[in-house]
Amino acid sequence: MSDLITPQTLKGFRDYLPTAMMARERLMEIARQVYRSYGFSPIDTPALEYANILLGKGGEESDKQLFRFIDSGERDVALRFDLTVPFARFTAEHLSEIGIPFKRYHLGTVWRGEKPQKGRYREFMQCDFDTIGTTSNAADIETLLVIHDLLVKIGFERFTVRVNNRMVLNGLLEKIGLIGQTSGVLRALDKLAKIGRDAVIAEMTDKVGTTPEQAAQVLDLASLTGSNTDILNRLEALLEGSEVGLQGVARLRELCAVSQAAGIPEERVQLDVSIARGLDYYTGTIYETFLTDMPGIGSICSGGRYDNLAGLFTKEKLPGVGASLGLDRLLAAMEELGLVDQTSTPAQVLIACFEAERLGDYCRIGRVLRQAGVGVEIFPDAKKVGQQLKYADRKGFRLALIAGSNEFAKGVWQVKDLKAMQQTEVAEADLVTHIQAALAK
């Protein structure tokens, strides 16, 4: 008896209470809706994979963060680090069944053995969507539209999707003779906003081994500011002679034009040549999404175009483009911003237990309402009405139904609107329509 086990979760792993879980489920629901509305189909893959499937796909950094162990059958296994690598394996394995182009979405938990911080956990959910089997810029543009619609549907107005294209960066690096040091240069470049121009130049010359002139040239390109068209025009001039670079610019130009034609507000799409992040496998368009009111939490939806998704698993070359919504990070931001609804009940109507011997009537009406699509909970004990109402209020119910012998004698119910603090007497025959109308408000 004295040896109680301390109830605790692992570092970076969390429990979700009803309030948080309601918000999570709502986000998942929205992600599904938006993805499906663009024609992405759902798939799922196992949480655990053979370690060699996952190793070496995102650079050595991600290998170190893998939760890896030997299972009881001596298999070397690991928990998935993201949803993209399992998707690559999935594609290689099922290509003949799915055909191309193929659009899928995948909501799933992933695991990374990182040092946790706010918005960074060891277990978190990603909501991925990808289009594979086409190099068309239409898919790149659609990816942007999906990200945009997703955030709007969640309820955000103030956010920007920063867009860049690796071809632009590669074009420049090729032009100034840094093609071998791409990843080092990009890593340094990516810190521009954080550490400033001089520090970036220092890192490029000291660590990466560029000349100061080369570093300055990279910086000149990356610090372009102004409207998207300004940036595009100046990029075009800077990249003259570089075929890849210009192709990248042309793709970005089309992306800006088309997304605007499709009705995306211009200020939500921002060309930013300094964003270079993303896993090594990105080769084209890159996306990162930031909340205007909470930039510190980092990108909440990132992705990009890649040339060859499943090159390690099949000889078939599969180009694609996609992005991933970091659901738990987004939720951490929303909590911080006070955007998480405090409701902890999924039902909207509470039937108070006024007289225990009337349980039959309460259950009967409960079922009638449920069949009409209204979630109903019946309070289990005949406690004081005040306490029952307090419970209803705290849990976030919208309506409370109260009926005792007076009401049953008259064939009516008291319908109490808990937010408006108003009570209406409604004949039982009109109850369903009345409640539906009240909830629709």
Added chain:
RNA sequence: GUGGCUAUAGCUCAGUUGGUUAGAGCGCCAGAUUGUGGAUCUGGAGGUCGCGGGUUCAAGCCCCGUUAGCCACCCCA
């Protein structure tokens, strides 16, 4: 993975240079003429001071370890 900060009631915190039964606000529970909730009043429950060692006559307070959270780096959702 490296470095730093923090850890006292469900939550936010106070706790004097180590000194007797550890406090507050909010929340929770129960009452304030036994058919109705967010206000007020009254009362109550709830803490082996994250956990384990050590120093001391004496530790919430000092030292070591450990676990967790947060911050920076790294990386990223």
